[in-house]
Amino acid sequence: MQRFVFLEHTADIKFQAFGKSIEECFENSARAMVEAECSLKSIKPKEERKASLKAESKEELLHRFLEEVLFLMETEQMLFSDFKLEIQGNSLKGKLIGEKADKKRHEFKAHAKAVTWNSFGLEKEKGLWKATVVLDI
């Protein structure tokens, strides 16, 4: 299974992420978001951050989770390559694993300003979860 795929978009960054479970789909969505900014391969698992979120729907939960990842990347200069999430109903708990950004080792490609609602979606098809996300950059 492909983890994520980037799609064409004139002004912003659009991707789809997949997972056999909802957790895996969330994790791969976050990976795609990080990859849009900096190569995942260059990020080492050195530090952890915790996330605990609630929403009114699974779709909103994904939106809030990606916003949280973006917020931590920007305010703490963190990069994440791995995620361990547990989702129950419309709540999420988990760990974000990565390291502080280091200009000597990490080359930045773009910076996401926000997770938009444009084309935003989370759906389950034939046992596979699929998220569609557009980042404003």
Next chain:
Amino acid sequence: MEKENFRQKRQGIWEIEKTGAMKVPVRIFATEKLFKEIETGAVQQQKNVATLPGIQKACLGMPEMHWGNGFSIGGVAAFDEKEKGIVSPGGVGYDINCGMRLIRTGLKFSELKPKLKELTEVLFKLIPAGVGEKGKIRLSREELSELFARGAEYAVEKGYGWKSDLERTEEKGRMKAANPEKVSEKAFKRGLAQSGTLGSGNHFLEIQEVSDIFNEKTAKAYGLFKGQAVIMLHSGSRGSGHQIATDYIHVMLKAMEKYKIKVPDKQLACAPINSEEGQDYLEAMNCGVNYAFANRQAMCHWIRKGFEEVLGQKAEELGMEMIYDVCHNVAKFEKHEIEGKMKKLLVHRKGATRAMPKNREENPSLYITEGHPAIIPGSMGTASYVLKGTETGLKEAFASVCHGAGRVMSRHAAMRLKTGKQVQKELEAKGEIIMGASFSGLAEEMPEAYKDIDEVIKSVELSEIGEKVSRHIPKAVIKG
């Protein structure tokens, strides 16, 4: 694009009549060439905006219009509070008060040329640019709150720049209806990390040469002359503005259920202007506007310091007054005539620049007889322009003109076409100095990824919504 639905209203103006749920028509200001290039998706977005409650006259598209989030980029829409009009964070955009600042010098570019490389290197060091670059200004939470409330006025008070800069900034660099209590802790945190930074993406600082003057009288009033070296800055409200937009889109999504507003696209989330949610957003948005004014004010100060360091003269002696600072992502209350009646409207400009003609009260007193400058950047490596507003623009475009070139190519497509190094080499072969925080950033912003700025300006002239004052060519570029 489905051209059959459009008719040419007059030269340079294309109109699609209201159908279905649309409350007003969609009007696009463009030459035939640019009109043909506009994506169907962008037109559909403006048709969606035309359905929103309280929209007045027409939903407008500027010549560089392209697909955005909810509202297309290069769009203008005005709403009347008294007719259940709405405010929408999507109609302002994530980068609240993304805007332009133009600083003059008394020097000819030829006088500056021998020092250009050194100057660019010094400015690159002074002004933090690029992803994850921290600001040099360390603010406490209280200071940031003050900055949100008072914008460039606060920055000047703290020693960043001159008092006369405020007179030359839209709204004197401060939106008074700003309330930091309506700004989330997350937006505070994002704001603290990035104060005084240029940003990434299409944000830039350029040293330019004025190549053409089209209107001698107005150029003189603005302090522009042919051959002059000027500095142009493009930046916004950074993470704080992005977070304010993010937060209030969530608020609006919930408010829409309460006020029974239905929109065809979630990104159009909105609330009535006179609702609690609408007022809260406007007060928070104004904090984002003020943050961006202060940010460009701080960078203006460092630009002057850089020039002083390299040229060994005081900025005052170098004639480094500001020409103007104007935003192109904002919503603000203005009086406009609708069917013979003056109405107070909330004008959303997303990727559109205000261009008030002479004698309108929004002009600073020093530009009252000309109308203030509208600063229009080209894409990296191409020309930029200074325009001014017209009476036609006031009547037909809510006193708005374009905001830049507008993308035509996706970032991925651009990167497949050329590498950042190639782009740098090509621009250097044209005699420009390019310093970028990242090579992929340079590739994404290549001139080929944008519409032709000269054609965009031609559209503004053809439709008579603005007039050319000057054209500038880039000589040194610092990219985020």
